[in-house]
Amino acid sequence: MRRLLRTRQLIAATASVVLAATVAAGVSALAPSIAVGSAAMVPRPAIVRPVSASAPASATGHAVRLDLTVPAELYWKLPVTSRVVALTFDAGSDLGYTVSMLNTLKAKGVHATFGITGDWASAHPDMVRRMAAEGHQVMNHTMHHKSLTGVSSSNVLLGRSARQADVRQADDIFTSLTGHTTVPFFRPPYGDTNASVQADLGGIGYRFFIMWTIDTLGWHGMSASGIISRVITKVVPGAIIAGHVGSASQDGPALGPMIDALRARGYSFVTVAEGFGV
Secondary structure (H helix, E strand, O other): HHHHHHHHHHHHHOOOOOOOEEEEEEEEOOOEEEEOOOOEEEOOOOEEEEEOOEEEEEEOEEEEOOOOOOOEEEEEOOOOOOOEEEEEEEEOOOOOOOHHHHHHHHHHOOOOOEEEEEEHHHHHHHHHHHHHHHOEEEEEEOOOOOOOOOOOOOOOOOOOHHHHHHHHHHHHHHHHHHHHOOOOOOHHHOOOOHHHHHHHHOOOOOEEEEEEOEEOHHOOOOOOHHHHHHHHHOOOOOEEEEEOOOOOOOHHHHHHHHHHHHHHHEEEEHHHHHHHOO
């Protein structure tokens, strides 16, 4: 666990990223450079990339057009300046607080994004169907939650063909349960990634590696009150908040009060796809 924490801290400390806004006519990028958890943003010129392939229709009903020759990019924040945040929760272990979290989100009228492994989806297909039916986004989190680099786990998935096959296998399960692909959004297990991972998965359409602005640290034993305090202290417009559904984390009990506290500060909620206009 300490090794995983050091890995996340290293990723957060060294990240300098490009934020993109995807539109139906093509892929353009609004690319500020940010420090994770910071409101500082330095605008850069928009980048328009050539389009060589089209993915299935997005939640907005428009085709997501992607250049499959370009590696995936890391996104630690939504490309917005308004007071919106994306709640994201990874699911790869037990069912945990999933049911209560979905009940809370429904009662509060909030849509979230769930980074799910194929194994978890196979074990809990009704939960995945419910997520999709209630307007939540399902995001690919690999089939078996193996590290893609070996930094955080000895259970590692290396090589282009192996990585692509694993992620495609997971996407086939999600598609069968929800009726649509998870392309182009992906969350790497443990946050482990590098240039080869981004090239490998960018090559099959996963152009958006969704990281986080705020890690709740629920997985590390943070209390529910501590999670709420941490989020409220660090929140900025466009923040991507990362938690977990599992019983080892207190993100479930923290969810309702956290939503209320964010709303009291003028924040509203979007899925990751909505935050990028997809």
